[in-house]
Amino acid sequence: MKRIFSGIQPTGEIHIGNYVGAIREWVRLTEDYDCIYCVVDFHALTVEYPVDEMAKRTLDTAIVLIACGLTPEKCKLFIQSAVPEHTELAWIFNCVTPVGDLERMTQFKEKARQHRGNVNMGLMDYPVLQAADILIYKAEFVPVGEDQIQHIELSREIARKFNGRFKPLFPEPQVILSRAPRILGLDGKSKMSKSLNNYIGLLEEERTIWEKLRTAVTDTNRVRRYDPGNPHLCNVFTIHTAFSEKGLLEEIERDCRSARIGCIDCKRMLFERIIEEIAPIRERVEEIKKNVDYVFEVLNTSALKCREIAKRTIDEVREALGLLSLKKG
Ligand code: TYM
Numbered sequence: 001m002k003r004i005f006s007g008i009q010p011t012g013e014i015h016i017g018n019y020v021g022a023i024r025e026w027v028r029l030t031e032d033y034d035c036i037y038c039v040v041d042f043h044a045l046t047v048e049y050p051v052d053e054m055a056k057r058t059l060d061t062a063i064v065l066i067a068c069g070l071t072p073e074k075c076k077l078f079i080q081s082a083v084p085e086h087t088e089l090a091w092i093f094n095c096v097t098p099v100g101d102l103e104r105m106t107q108f109k110e111k112a113r114q115h116r117g118n119v120n121m122g123l124m125d126y127p128v129l130q131a132a133d134i135l136i137y138k139a140e141f142v143p144v145g146e147d148q149i150q151h152i153e154l155s156r157e158i159a160r161k162f163n164g165r166f167k168p169l170f171p172e173p174q175v176i177l178s179r180a181p182r183i184l185g186l187d188g189k190s191k192m193s194k195s196l197n198n199y200i201g202l203l204e205e206e207r208t209i210w211e212k213l214r215t216a217v218t219d220t221n222r223v224r225r226y227d228p229g230n231p232h233l234c235n236v237f238t239i240h241t242a243f244s245e246k247g248l249l250e251e252i253e254r255d256c257r258s259a260r261i262g263c264i265d266c267k268r269m270l271f272e273r274i275i276e277e278i279a280p281i282r283e284r285v286e287e288i289k290k291n292v293d294y295v296f297e298v299l300n301t302s303a304l305k306c307r308e309i310a311k312r313t314i315d316e317v318r319e320a321l322g323l324l325s326l327k328k329g
Contacts, residue, residue: 001032003139004036005173006026007038007040008022008061009043009061010041010044010054011195013201013202014064014203018202019278024068025176025178029143029176037065037075039077039078040133046123064203064285066288067282068281083306085136086129086133089314090132093128097161101154102124102125102127105127107150108127112124128158134152135171137310140171141174141175143175144176145183146182155173156173159173169317180242183239186212187217188216202278209274216235216236217235218237219231220233225262229259230257231252234263236267237256240270248273252266
């Protein structure tokens with residue numbers, strides 16, 4: 001089976017953009033690929049964070065991933081900092097990555113704007129560590145949302161540079177683009193994200209989810225209830241397409257265009273669909289939280305297996321670089 005790698009940051013609260021844009025796809029792909037998934041805590045160090053919350057955020061993220069179906073029977077799931085070879089390879093990749101390539105990254109430019117007081121080297125180097133995450137396992141495919149395409153292109157570029165200069169050790173990884181590649185936030189403008197506070201959290205109370213959805217921006221040309229709407233200009237409809245069946249989508253599209261339903265009716269239907277889909281996940285989260293030892297065991301076992309693969313790659317890389325080997329024989 002071909003290998004997949006993907007990662008998610010432990011930013012505290014997984015939102016429905018992460019879920020439909022990544023996690024739900026990751027689960028589906030476990031049927032056909034050898035999948036390695038990772039909570040990338042080292043990536044999360046690139047911005048300010050509450051130090052005493054990091055461990056909990058990391059564990060909670062792992063719990064949600066398992067609850068979504070990323071169980072040890074289906075894939076390997078581990079914490080990035082448990083496999084230090086990622087950072088070793090990142091250093092080596094630093095030495096073949098032009099600074100200009102990193103300065104051009106859209107996400108770097110955005111984050112540098114958002115965190116003006118803390119534009120650290122890690123923020124700029126973020127995609128190099130990401131390339132190392134993928135290539136240390138020689139993964140050929142990387143399932144992500146749209147915002148990560150540029151980073152995966154850079155991973156390909158880094159693989160090409162290393163292969164050309166030293167030895168052809170790495171595949172050039174391909175994106176598997178999510179079927180819901182860009183979910184906008186409730187403002188209907190920017191990407192749904194934790195940092196912009198425009199999100200619906202997977203574990204938020206139902207009441208809170210409804211309150212957020214109720215006030216979400218729709219087709220801004222539809223001012224009065226009896227104005228016909230255009231679903232293709234409406235972010236609530238886009239989110240519907242990630243959660244609702246074809247039949248319901250067709251019905252909504254027809255009834256919105258003819259003003260038979262108002263935005264609030266459409267939102268109510270979306271709310272029901274979201275809850276229906278995430279309720280079992282929320283129940284499993286509660287179950288898993290009662291047995292945290294199980295989570296530690298899953299993460300440890302996976303990390304051990306991943307370290308074995310990572311060490312083999314690092315040995316090959318060190319040799320390709322021409323470093324002095326102190327191994328006997
Ligand atoms: P992170 O935690 O920012 O995002 C995790 C995944 O969620 C997707 N995503 C979205 N998809 C659709 N709509 C949205 N609004 C939305 N918001 C987030 C992202 O595309 C991503 O797939 N840099 C990575 C983490 C990473 C990684 C890797 C990924 C580190 N190393 C190696 C792949 C391979 C990231 O964006 O995490």
